[in-house]
Amino acid sequence: MMIKITFPDGSVREYPQGTTAMQIAESISSRLAQDVVAAGVNGDTWDLTRPIETDASVKLYKWEDEEGKHAFWHSSAHLMAEALQELYPGIKFGIGPAVENGFYYDVDPGDGVAIKDSDFPAIEAKMAELVARKEAIVRQNISKADALKMFADRGETYKTELIEELADGTITTYSQGVFTDLCRGPHLPDTSYVKALKLMSVAGAYWRGDEKRKQLTRIYGVTFPKKKMLDEYLVLLEEAKKRDHRKIGKELELFTFSQNVGQGLPLLLPKGTQLRLKLEEFLKRIQKKFGYLQVMTPHIGGKGLYVTSGHYAKYGKDSFQPIHTPEEGEEFLLKPMNCPHHCEIYKASPHSYKDLPLRLAEFGTVYRYEQSGELHGLTRVRGFTQDDAHIFCTPDQVKNEFIKVMDIIHIIFKALDFKDYEAQISLRDQENRDKYIGSEENWEKAEREIIEVCKEKGINARVEYGEAAFYGPKLDFMVKDALGRRWQLGTIQVDYNLPERFQLEYVGADNQKHRPVMIHRAPFGSMERFVAVLIEHTAGKFPLWLTPDQAVILPISEKFNDYAHQIAAELTNQDIRVIVDDRNEKVGRKIRDNEMKKIPYMLIVGEKEAENNEISVRKHGEGDKGSMKITTFAAILTEEVEKQMNDWQ
RNA sequence: GCCACAAUGGCUCAGUUGGUAGAGCAAUUCAUUCGUAAUGAAUAGGUCGCCGGUUCGAGUCCGGCUUGUGGCUCCA
Helix, strand or coil, X not given: CEEEEECCCCCEEEEECCEEHXXXXXXXXXXXXXXXXXEEECCEEXXXXXXXXXXXXXXXXXXXXXXXXXXXXXXXXXXXXXXXXXXXXXXXXXXXXXXXXXXXXXXXXXXXXXXXXXXXXXXXXXXXXXXXXXXXXXXXXXXXXHHHHHHHHCCCHHHHHHHHCCCCCCCEEEEECCEEEECCCCCCCEHHHCCEEEEEEEEEEEHHHCCCCCEEEEEEEEEECCHHHHHHHHHHHHHHHHCCHHHHHHHCCCEECCCCCCCCCXXXXXXXXXXXXXXXXXXXXXXXXCCCXXXXXXXXXXXXXXXXXXXXXXXXXXCCCCEECCCCCCEEEECCXXXXXXXXXXXXXXXXXXXXXXXXXXXXXXXXXXXXXXXXXXXXXXXXXXXXXXXXXXXXXXHHHHHXXXXXXXXXXXXXXXXXXXXXXXXXXCCCCCCCCCCHHHHHHHHHHXXXXXXXXXXXXXXXXXXXXCCECEEEEEEECCCCCEEEEXXXXXXXXXXXXXXXXXXXXXXXXXXXXXXXXXXXXXXXXXXXXXXXXXXXXXXXXXXXXXXXXXECCHHHHHHHHHHHHHHHHCCCEEEECCCXXXXXXXXXXXXXXXXXXXXXXXXXXXHHCEXXXXXXXXXXXXXXXXXXXXXXXXXHHHHHHHCCC
């Protein structure tokens, strides 16, 4: 019997029933058959070797396709598991999926046995050996009872726990050599597809992500169908490391940490401060236009303030402990957020609906006792400054205010050339609604409005249920760092809870008292994290913009003095401090004069430059940047970024 | 907090089976003024993260702590 196979281009061909995707690929071309690693069958990803019994639409996946990579890495995880099983008898397996850049397997090597990165070469060698054996990877359906028995016999307690949760009749295993794993698939036809492999790191990972359960050993690895791809990948990683804000921050003298000051408490150096102040000024300018009022509040607040806000009950024990005074029973907390202080400002005077929205902004430094293992450069710290603001408005104004905040975030991301951000709408858990505060009506309205606003603004936001704050839904903006880790930057949160707790009021047009709604928002998120991500995003793009300073122009002979002064005037107009050194003694090594060394930019002006309206740029310690147009140089020196900031309107 | 790894002058690193610390760059001084980072000469700079142990002797071996790195968990 023949079956009809429909291809992505719409063409249909007939094949005998039971044909595999591999056979289909071979029927098209032997080259394709070589490249293909998995197949899409009616929307599911299948093994190439799995027989197709009915009419189907088929798509052949190569390594380049997401689905192809996924199957490739998933099989690689099995390959590693097989190697581990041979090297560590009695090892138990957790789960071993493909991830964004490779795969991992969570294993329990047994008590007293540790797998270290120094063991990697041996594991890699074993994997290579298994690859050379070209072991077929075989899929098998198995009943729940048989599966339970099979894995229980082997002492695979983690696997049996997983099987317990599966429905009978849907369980499959995959085997290669003497290794059999519980697995949904799909997989490569055999182990020989893996041409390059490397184990990356070892880490502890809690079984099922639960801190209270046993910590397994997670081994990360990556594999490729070509040796060259691995080399390229490793080069890419090296390149990414060069953009790491911690490295650049040190090199450019932007920030530092001190053991004496404490973990996660960054010290901004003069240049880093300059950078941060520029960002702050930029945002302040925008906020002024958008009707924000700047406020300032202290770094500590009475314990009662946080009892009122509800934060004390939730985070009190796990945070910096209260500050005591000579006064018996008096306690202050380092502020973990600015909202309560702003609520108190709101309460300081009565409000009419005519006063709203009231937008209070503050670059507020907060302190949070993050777990030590979680600290990371400037992106996760224990003391940081939020570009915070709280908008107090009537329920009717929420949507409009929300849009305006999105506009601000849009302006910032555009000015700073952040294109690769992801937006996430965080809503309530669909089932469990008890953990949220506020009326059903308000929640529904707020959630609907966030979704609407995103649609109107053309923002392609991912919706996550259960990720909302307990007081309201939110919209977050995430950006990836040099190594692809996601960090949350901007956030907008709608809050019906704090106005309640602080009993905030305004008098409405009906002369009755009403509860305002609060919008928490921070376009940068935190200044520290933003600076970090900004550094990684602009590194290589605007190589010099982080350290704008002085420049000295050196005309190589008297002939070019006028031209040098002309450039100087041009650059000075752009707020660059420029010195012309037209002593016209021979240039060159003169730069190494102590005095000159302090000036980071040397612009050399001679015949070539005068002709082309150019300058040759050299930055001390970085060498020749080649000749470039004056305007280009000016853009670099004044910061391309800052220029764009000025153009935001 | 948990798992693994690491910590040597300002920076990047070397330091052989434990025998008393080394380079390059940066800094300082002098010379040099040559059209391109980084010219020559000289000087200075380290209780080898901290505490303890083993040893005749510890940067090196062992234990604890601190800090950092890759993950996990967390993330107001």
